[in-house]
Amino acid sequence: MAVLRPASTEEVSEAVKICAEHGVAIVPQGGNxxxxxxxxxxxxxxxxxLSRMNQIIEVDREGGTITVEAGATMQAVQEAATEAGLLFAPDWGARGSAQVGGAVATNGGGLNVIGYGTTREQVMGLEAVLADGRIWNGMRHHIKDNxxxxxxxxxxxxxGTLGIxxxxxxxxxxxxxxxxxxxxxxTSTDRLMDALALARQTAGDQLVAFELMNGLGVELALERYPDLKRPFETRADWYVLIQLAGGPTVTEAMEQIFSDGxxxxxxxxxxxxxSIAQERNLWEIREQLIPIQYFDCPFAKWDVSVPVSRIMEYLHRARDIASDVDPELVCYAVGHVGDGNIHYNIFLQGRSEAEAERIIPELIRRIDDLIAEMGGSITAEHGVGTAYIERVRRLKSGVEYELMLKLRELFDPxxxxxxxxxxPRKG
Amino acid sequence: MAVLRPASTEEVSEAVKICAEHGVAIVPQGGNxxxxxxxxxxxxxxxxxLSRMNQIIEVDREGGTITVEAGATMQAVQEAATEAGLLFAPDWGARGSAQVGGAVATNGGGLNVIGYGTTREQVMGLEAVLADGRIWNGMRHHIKDNxxxxxxxxxxxxxGTLGIxxxxxxxxxxxxxxxxxxxxxxTSTDRLMDALALARQTAGDQLVAFELMNGLGVELALERYPDLKRPFETRADWYVLIQLAGGPTVTEAMEQIFSDGxxxxxxxxxxxxxSIAQERNLWEIREQLIPIQYFDCPFAKWDVSVPVSRIMEYLHRARDIASDVDPELVCYAVGHVGDGNIHYNIFLQGRSEAEAERIIPELIRRIDDLIAEMGGSITAEHGVGTAYIERVRRLKSGVEYELMLKLRELFDPxxxxxxxxxxPRKG
Incomplete structure (x- = not known):
């Protein structure tokens, strides 16, 4: 019906009060x-x-904190931290438009969770406007508060369902x-965990990223983006991309991982x-592995979490299910294996809409069941939104789902x- | 009325169902x-x-997780992790009797939060028995789940108020x-933040503890425990105790901090x-700084969190308040300044019970107000229990307190x- 663009918490509060009075639904929006x-x-x-609320309010160098409005972009916050000689850890491809309010509302993951944790672990305090328009001030600047x-x-x-x-x-x-x-x-997918263990043992807490990249994606990215450089001649089914960050010893540690590997x-x-250029090239390949730009056909998707040690088991079993459903399907995996998290897509190239309508529900049901059986999550870092509502409802335990519904009822009757x-929408 | 000692989740569930039916209150107890x-x-x-539920269920070396029953002691979990070549981070003096279920139920802090975060950040999954006896299985073995x-x-x-x-x-x-x-x-208390900044800059994420110790406490500990060795001759009002952990470079980094300092x-x-013996000696002095063993008189206590950069401001202002109330009071501070957290006691040596009854409420009110004004917490890591209920109620915002009451109502009507x-108790 309208787009509201408040400039302050008080304006958000006023807007919510008016909407509450008239029973109008509110969709909070960050960088979209x-x-x-x-x-x-x-x-x-x-x-x-929230775009107008984009102020960097304060950087406390000694205390190691940054205070911002929710509409500041990830990149703006990263840059403000860097200027103060510090690091704002959350990072992913959309950093230039994604806003930190959205990052927190969705508990964004991204490229360096293995090093610094998810967005949740970066939040020391927050302020939110509740469903009745009241402001809850939880702006704590200290780590510990019991x-x-x-x-x-x-x-x-x-x-955005419990507060803005x-x-x-x-x-x-x-x-x-x-x-x-x-x-x-x-050398073999069976060695993935050995690679992770080697990186962990050698670099300890300096390991900040451990990514799996599939060969098909790398070829598609190199083909589509001529500025990207092929890192080496070997073409393989699977690559790992490892990043260390810390003091001057990280170079030595990485050389050790390389030679021991x-x-x-x-x-x-x-x-x-x-060189910085070489490193940037590797990470630009990684960021261009998002597959939907390369396939113009129906697909099913998962944002899979399983225990780290079972990632390859998941990939093998999911591929077996896909082959069983239709041997021609293209399985596409990329992501944060160091966190046990893989973005997984199955593309139905050359299949008609009618075939897709039959195939996709079967794939989703069987692979969702596999993930549940493995004790995992079908949406590790992307959240539920509208896309996963029914699938999450089917898999959650009754107790947990009931508590979730009651919590929403408490916050937003x-x-x-x-x-x-x-x-799901109420009623 | 009775002590129940269940041996399994199912027995906990049964016990809670029976208590729920008869309206009997349950006090969950770990290591007490x-x-x-x-x-x-x-x-x-x-x-x-929970003592009988003390099993270490599984250590997943590759995945870097440990699965345990809630009644296992901190030390048992630490040892099981160490045996697998890994580290269970939470650590504090009571490690030998404190149980991990209690550590999580109270979000314990302790000695190395600056390095690894609070207990909260170590929890990947948990199982709890709810107030109606139903079991909620949230035993996730993966980091990411949105x-x-x-x-x-x-x-x-x-x-223990929302589930066991x-x-x-x-x-x-x-x-x-x-x-x-x-x-x-x-050299001066004004240099505390410089010391922290130096340690942070030099050691980065390898800084795992940064403690402040008061001179009075060190003298009392050395006097009471003859096995403890005086680390050096200088007697001062304030000492810092710094620990680094990581690869072989930590020695060099610490030497750098030492000489630059x-x-x-x-x-x-x-x-x-x-040497290990020397290091143990320093940490044993630190652990013997708990003051209540040295003073046999009335006291007031705080477990203060303020923004890290304002710790010294807090100590000065709290002492000024104490002096204003009664110049003879003994202020005693020890704790985790790297986290902005200080355990703060004021002892009323030589004061009668009647005087204490007048002095303590005034101290508590004025210093609680100071902490609130500084945006801090009066109970950073120890929790509320019975000791802080009324003080917390006075300081929390109405919105926040209302939400807390409603959440308890939801989980435990x-x-x-x-x-x-x-x-406070209902009704």
């Missing part, structure tokens, strides 16, 4: 980069866009003075990025905050 | 090491002791191969622990789970 339909608005809703239930944890990852996040305090990390990446070919026959080829996201 | 009265039982309650509200976050730190934690999955960290500590005299006139004396802890 979510991939699960979280900011889709129905015709009877208003969009509440003076009651930790309400901010409920808001984090609630996708307006301001945030994040913890910052010491900025690493050195950073180095390598990309390598695995060859000696132990974990890697068969690879490259150590020796009239169902005006982002209705139809994360949970 | 909490200092805020969290496991005090009224005459009409049963104690539910498939709904993160219910485990509510249970963490809820002091029965099993846990913790993340483990790479075990550091090297560890080194130093204790130093600050002298050069920059941050430290005036100090010692680098060059009949008020049978640890009533009178964290929040």
């Amino acid at each position: 980069t979510n991939v699960c339909g979280m900011t889709l608005a129905s015709r009877d809703a208003v969009i509440l866009n 003076s009651g239930y930790d309400l901010k944890q409920l808001l984090i990852g609630s996708e 996040i307006t301001r945030l305090v994040f913890r910052l990390h010491p900025a690493p003075s050195h950073r180095i990446s390598m990309m390598a070919v695995l 060859f000696e132990q026959e974990i890697f068969s080829d690879g490259v150590l990025a020796n 009239n169902g005006i905050l982002n209705p139809g996201k994360l949970l | 090491t909490n200092v805020c009265g969290m496991t005090l039982a009224s005459r009409d309650a049963v104690i539910l002791n 498939s709904g509200y993160d219910l485990k976050q509510l249970l963490i730190g809820s002091e 934690i029965t099993r846990l999955v913790f993340r483990l960290h790479p075990a550091p191969s090297h560890r080194i500590s130093m204790m130093a005299v600050l 002298f050069e920059q006139e941050i430290f005036s004396d100090g010692v680098l622990a060059n 009949n008020g049978i789970l640890n009533p009178g802890k964290l929040l």
Whole structure:
């Protein structure tokens, strides 16, 4: 119906009060980069866009915190931290448009969770406008507070359904003075965990990214983006991309991982990025592995979490299911294996819409069941939005789903905050 | 009325169902090491002791997780992790008797939060028995899961009022191969933040502990425990105790902190622990700084959190208040300044009970107000229990307190789970 663009918490509060009075649904919107339909608005809703609330309020160098409005972009916060000689850890491809309020409302993951944790772990305090328009000020600037239930944890990852996040305090990390990446070919997928163990043992907490890349994606990216450089000649089914960050010793640690990896026959080829340009090239390949740009056909998707040690088991079993359903399907996996998290797509190239309507539900049901059986999550970092609502409902235990419904009822009894996201619309 | 000692989650569930049916209050009890009265039982309650549920269920080396029953001691879990070449991070003096279920129910802090975060950040999954006896299985073994509200976050730190934690999955960290500590005299309290900045800049993420120790406490500990050795001759009002953990470079980094600290006139004396025995001696002094063993008189206490950069401001202003109330009072501060957290006691030596009854409420009111004004917490890591209930109620915003009451109502409508802890008894 309208797009509201408040400039302050008080204006958000006023807007919510008016909507509450008239029973109008509100869809909070940040940078609009979510991939699960979280900011889709129905015709009877208003969009509440946070872009005007984009101030960096304060950087506390000594305390290692940054205080910002929710509409600041990830990149703006990263840059403000860097300027102060510190690091704001959350990072993913959409950093230039994604806003930190959205990052917190969806508990974004991204490229360096293995090093620094998810967005949740960066939040020290937050302020939110509740469904009745009241402002809850939880802007704590200290790490420890056991003076009651930790309400901010409920808001984090609630996708705008429990409150609208307006301001945030994040913890910052010491900025690493050195950073180095390598990309390598695995001799066999069976060696993936050996590669991770080697990286962990050698680099300890300096391991900040451990990504799996599929060969098909790398070829498609190199073909589509001529500025990207092929890192080495070997073409393989699977590559790993490893990043270390810390003091000057990270170079030595990475050289150790590289040489030990060859000696132990974990890697068969690879490259150590020796310049900033080389490193950027590797990470640009990684960021261009998002597959929907390469396939113009129906697909099914998962954002899979399983225990780290069972990632390859998942990939094998999911592929077996896909082959069983239709041997021609294209399975496409890329992601944060160091966290046990893989973005998984199955593309139905050359299949008709009618065939897709038969195939996709079967794939989803069988692979969702596989993930559940493995104790995993079908949406590890992307959230539920509209895309996963029914699938999550089918898999969650009754006790857990009931508690979720009751919590929403407690925070938003009239169902005006982002209705139809994360949970089904009321009634 | 009775002590129940269940041996399994099912037995906990059965016990809670019976208590729920008869409206009997349940006080969950772990190692009974909490200092805020969290496991005090009224005459009409049963104690539910978790000690028999002490199994280490599984260590996943590759995945870096450990699965345990809630009644396992901190030390047992630490040892099981160490045996697998990994680190279970939470650690504090009571490690030998404190149980991990209690550690999670109270979100314990301790000695190395600056390095690894609070207990909350170690929890990947948990199982709890709810107030109606139903079991909620949230035993996730993966870091990332954005498939709904993160219910485990509510249970963490809820002091047994929202559910009884029965099993846990913790993340483990790479075990550091090297560890080194130093204790130093600050030339002036004004240099505390410089010392922290120096340690952070030099050691980055390898800084795992940064403690402040008061001179009075050190003297009392050395006097009481003849096995403890005086680390150096200088006697001062304030010392810092710093620990680094990581690879072999931590020794070099600590030497750098040591020499730069002298050069920059941050430290005036100090010692680098060059042997395990020396290091243990420093940490045993630290652990014996708990003051209530040395004073036999009335006292007031705080477990203060303020923004890290304002710790010294807090200490000065709190002392001014104490002097204003009564110039003879003994202020005693020790704790985790790297986290912005200080355990703060004021002892009323030589004052009568009658004087104490007048002085203590005034101290509490004025210093609680100071902490609130500084945006801090009066109970950073110890929790609320019975000790802080009224003080927390006075300081929390109305919105936040209302949400806390509603959450308890949602999880435990009949008020049978640890009533009178964290929040006032119902009705």
